[in-house]
Amino acid sequence: MEKLNNTLKVKLLFIFLLSNISVYLFTNSSVEDTYIKQEAPDIYRPGYTSVKIRGNLRTDFIKNKPVSLLNKHHKLFIPYAILLEELRRVDQTVHFENSLETETSSAEYIIYLPEKYIPQLSHNYDFQILPYNKNFNLSSFQTKRNSYELHF
DSSP, X not given: OHHHHHHHHHHHHHHHHHHHXXXXXXXXXXXXXXXXXXXXXXXXXXXXXXXXXXXXXXXXXXXXXXXXXXXXXXXXXEEEEEEEEEEEEEEEEEEXXXXXXXXXXXXXXXXXXXXXXXXXXXXXXXXXXXXXXXSOOGGGGOOOOOOOOOOO
């Protein structure tokens, strides 16, 4: 009788463990599907457009990070843009009149930009991509004008 009682306990224990394992397997597979770590989601904002620019990145590249754009030559500052992705790196060799060569590297980026800045980007594609700063003083980048007057 005691042997029969032990086999019954073993059978019940086996069924209990088998049912727990099967429940764990079924629920575990569905939990992994719902909690898959995703990349930063694509964002949509009304009044914004994605634009491809070339520039030098002066901050860490993080997708969907707010940045500011600066073009010193045209005195253009765009205070708010969103960095979407880096397309490719472009290496250029610049030749000067005195035969010195310098290599500059820039990359092409896709940014998300307010539509009011699109007319200012007509031929300006070379930017410095800075960390987000809405209170930027563009007057600190005034270029020195050449004077052609002769003084004796």
